[in-house]
Amino acid sequence: MPPPDTAITVHLDDxxxxxxxxxxxxxxxxxxxxxxxxxxxxxxxxxxxxSTLTRLCQALDCQPGDLLRYEP
Amino acid sequence: MTRQDWTPLRPLTGLARGATWVIGAGALxxxxxxLSAMGWLPGTGTSPVCVERVCTTDPTTxxxxxxxxxxxPQALFGLGALALLVRFLRTAWQEGPYADTVPGRLSTxxxxxxxxxxxxxxxxxxxxxxxxxxxxxxxxxxxFTEWRAGFPWWSLAAGxxxxxxxxxxxxxxxxxxxxxxxx
Numbered sequence: 001m002p003p004p005d006t007a008i009t010v011h012l013d014d015x016x017x018x019x020x021x022x023x024x025x026x027x028x029x030x031x032x033x034x035x036x037x038x039x040x041x042x043x044x045x046x047x048x049x050x051s052t053l054t055r056l057c058q059a060l061d062c063q064p065g066d067l068l069r070y071e072p
Numbered sequence: 073m074t075r076q077d078w079t080p081l082r083p084l085t086g087l088a089r090g091a092t093w094v095i096g097a098g099a100l101x102x103x104x105x106x107l108s109a110m111g112w113l114p115g116t117g118t119s120p121v122c123v124e125r126v127c128t129t130d131p132t133t134x135x136x137x138x139x140x141x142x143x144x145p146q147a148l149f150g151l152g153a154l155a156l157l158v159r160f161l162r163t164a165w166q167e168g169p170y171a172d173t174v175p176g177r178l179s180t181x182x183x184x185x186x187x188x189x190x191x192x193x194x195x196x197x198x199x200x201x202x203x204x205x206x207x208x209x210x211x212x213x214x215x216f217t218e219w220r221a222g223f224p225w226w227s228l229a230a231g232x233x234x235x236x237x238x239x240x241x242x243x244x245x246x247x248x249x250x251x252x253x254x255x
Binding site: 047049 | 253254255
């Protein structure tokens, strides 16, 4: 669920399932804490750094659009 | 200038600068007036120095109440202001300066100082005038003149400063929340 003032949804769940990865494994790959990844996964993040997005895209072999979606 | 561009530091800086000039000019006038009263300036003579001090050993109830009102409001104001200051500092110390509750505490202190000091001075002036009227005949000034003469201008500056910093802290709290939500 996106934060109340945005219409951006995060689809980390789908990508993790498709790649057969757990949140803990991804956290180790992208050097972000599990807590912060959980915040992102559950749609409670207010912003994402380009550096984090780059590492996520590298680790999951995807485009930013696969991870984030605009759903008004 | 849009609302986004507005910063409370600009009016505060202007206010402080203006106040500095006014206080500086006032201090210079006071020094010159005192030198003149002492006869130290050319063409001036010594002026009498007077102070009002009247006591009664057998006060009526009204005089006792006025005597109370002459001293208690300012003491209560000081106590209240200190209590609010301690509450604000303790919250900032325990929860961090950018906790949600800190701007509200500082804002409460600001409003209390802004309104409380003039209110306490008003009670002081009214009580003092009532007491003086009951003890002396032909008193020179009413309560409003007394209040105006003793008006705590510092409380306006202190209150507005506290409210301004509370506003700055509110922005800081929002920034902290944004940072905490950044992955």
